[in-house]
Amino acid sequence: MTKTELNELLVNTDKKFDYSQHDLLVHLTCVYENDEEDFEVTFAVPVQWLIDYIKREWNEDWDFEKIQKWLQKEYVSEESEGILDSAIEENKIAFWIIS
Numbered sequence: 001m002t003k004t005e006l007n008e009l010l011v012n013t014d015k016k017f018d019y020s021q022h023d024l025l026v027h028l029t030c031v032y033e034n035d036e037e038d039f040e041v042t043f044a045v046p047v048q049w050l051i052d053y054i055k056r057e058w059n060e061d062w063d064f065e066k067i068q069k070w071l072q073k074e075y076v077s078e079e080s081e082g083i084l085d086s087a088i089e090e091n092k093i094a095f096w097i098i099s
Contacts, residue, residue, distance in 0.1 A: 006032070006041060006098065010043075016091040026046075030084050031077050040098070042096065049090070050067060
C-alpha cells in the first residue's frame with residue numbers, strides 16, 4: 001500500500017468515526033515498506049475496541065490492565081498492520097499522522 005492509498009482510506013474512515021462517544025483512546029504505530037517508499041502511520045483507536053479486537057482475533061481474554069502492560073512493555077509496531085486494517089474497516093480510527 002502506498003502513502004496516498006492509505007491516506008485516502010483514512011480520510012474516509014475519519015468522516016465516520018463517532019467522536020460523541022468520548023472513548024478513551026490509545027495510539028499505535030505501523031511501518032509500511034514497499035518498493036516505492038517507506039513510511040510510518042501513527043493512529044489512535046478506542047481502547048475498548050482494541051481489547052475487543054484482541055479477544056476476537058487473538059482468542060485471548062484481555063482487560064484494560066493487560067492491554068496497558070502489553071503496550072508499555074511488549075508491543076512492537078509489526079503487530080499493528082492487522083489492527084489498522086480492522087480499525088479502518090470498522091471506522092474506529094480517531095486520528096492519524098502519516099510520516
